Amino acid sequence: MIKKLALLILFLALAAAGGTYWxxxxxxxxxxSPINPENETLIVVPDGANYHSFTRKxxxxxxxxxxxxARWAAKTHPELTKLKAGTYQVEPGTSLADLFALVRSGKEHQFSITFVEGSTFKEWREALANSNYLVHDTQALSEKDIAQKLGLKEEKLEGLLLPETYHYVAGESDLSVLKRANVQLNRALNEAWGExxxxxxIKSEYDLLTLASIIEKETAVDAEREKVASVFVNRLNKGMRLQTDPTVIYGMGDNYDGNIRKNDLRTPTPYNTYVIFGLPPTPIAMPGKASILAAANPADTPYFYFVADGLGxxxxxxxxxxxxRAVRQYLKTLRNK
Structure with missing residues (x-):
């Protein structure tokens, strides 16, 4: 009897062990196990989420x-319960363990927004407003209000933000992006001004920015920037008007329909360099680093004029x-095209 009881106990112990192992x-x-999405997907861990609420989500x-x-996994893998709120991007085939490891690391997905050289602050505002996962703190603010929020004395932000690609995490403020763009601009400007x-x-760093913005709008050809800068510097030194179309366009604002007419060249605005002498009162666009450096170190040339050659x-x-003569050749090239 005792022997049978011992065998029964052994059998039950083995069954229990087998069940536990299973x-x-x-x-x-x-x-x-791999997660279900077949494409990259964004997963949000809300503030205050715990293991059970997150797995239900x-x-x-x-x-x-x-x-x-699922409920037992937290007991055998207590590391799964350590979550950091945020937005994470996971790849197809990622295992549940890898997903939790990512969430545990706090390495949130970096979104990006790109501002191109020569863009205006109006275009920046549109890009920010259309960017997902940003907190749009500037939407109801005027340009002057935004400048004050950034701690700037200028009322216009044209030229004061460096165009490039900026990364941000979900929930970051658009003001934070603009602040970084201003810091980057000041860094590039200070370097150029010092060299x-x-x-x-040019009397000030701000004047340098203004000249750089005109250069940016006049050419996208890297090899030409210093030459274009030399033309404007030569004109300033001679007391000649700059006579650059981009300043006319900027001064026209919303009235610009894609064409500049002779009357537009004669219509006075604070920015119309066919009418005013010297630089316009503010930059007319966001210059990139290359144009800022070109404005600070123009080529040494005898040129006072330039026109498109029709070939880029x-x-x-x-x-x-x-x-x-060059203008006539340009017009001829256009007709032949």
């Missing part, structure tokens, strides 16, 4: 399948006669 295998299979969103082993050619007809670049001239 259950443990099911839990491990659950933790190692994953099931509700179809990221993982419901499983009776500028001596004797330039410009023809530079020393005299008005040469320039008029």
């Amino acid at each position: 259950a443990y295998g099911q839990i491990e299979s659950y933790v190692a 994953l099931v509700a969103e179809g990221v993982v399948d419901t499983s009776p082993w 500028r050619e001596q004797g330039l007809p 670049g410009h023809k530079f001239s020393k005299t008005l006669t040469e320039h008029n």
Whole structure:
């Protein structure tokens, strides 16, 4: 009788051990299973989420399948319970364990927004407003209000933000992006100003920005920037009007319909350099680093004029006669096209 009882106890112990081993295998299979999305997907861990609320959220969103082993996984893998709120991007085939490891690391997905050289603050505002996962704190603010929020004395932000690609995490303020763009601009401007050619007809760093913005709007050809800068510097030194179309366009504002007419060139605005002498009162766009450096270190040339050559670049001239000839050639090139 005792022998039979001992065998029964042994049998029950082995069954229990086998059951435990089987259950443990099911839990491990659950933790190692890949999540469902076949494409990259963003997963949000809300503030205050715990393991159980987060796994329920994953099931509700179809990221993982419901499983009776989910509640036990937290007991065998206590590291799964350590979550950091945020927005995370996961790749197809990512296992549940890898997903929780990512969430535990706090390495949130970095979104990006790109501002191109020569863009205006109006275009920046539109890009920010259309960017997902940003908090739009500036939407109801005027340009002057935003400048004050950034701690700037200027009322216009044209030229005071460096165009490039900026990264941000979900929930970050658009003001934070603008602040970083201003910091980057000041860094590039201070470097260029410290290494500028001596004797330039430019009184301040802000004037340098204004000149750089005109250069930015006049050419996108890297090899031409210093030449274009030399034309404007030569004109400033001679007391000549800059006579650059982008300043006319900027001064026209919303009245610009894609064409500049002779009357537009004669209509006075604070920015119309066919009418005013010297630089306009503010930059007319966001210059990139290359244009800022070109404004600070123009080429040494005898040129006072340039016009598009119809081939993607410009023809530079020393005299008005040469320039008029280049204009006629440009028009001929356009007609032949």
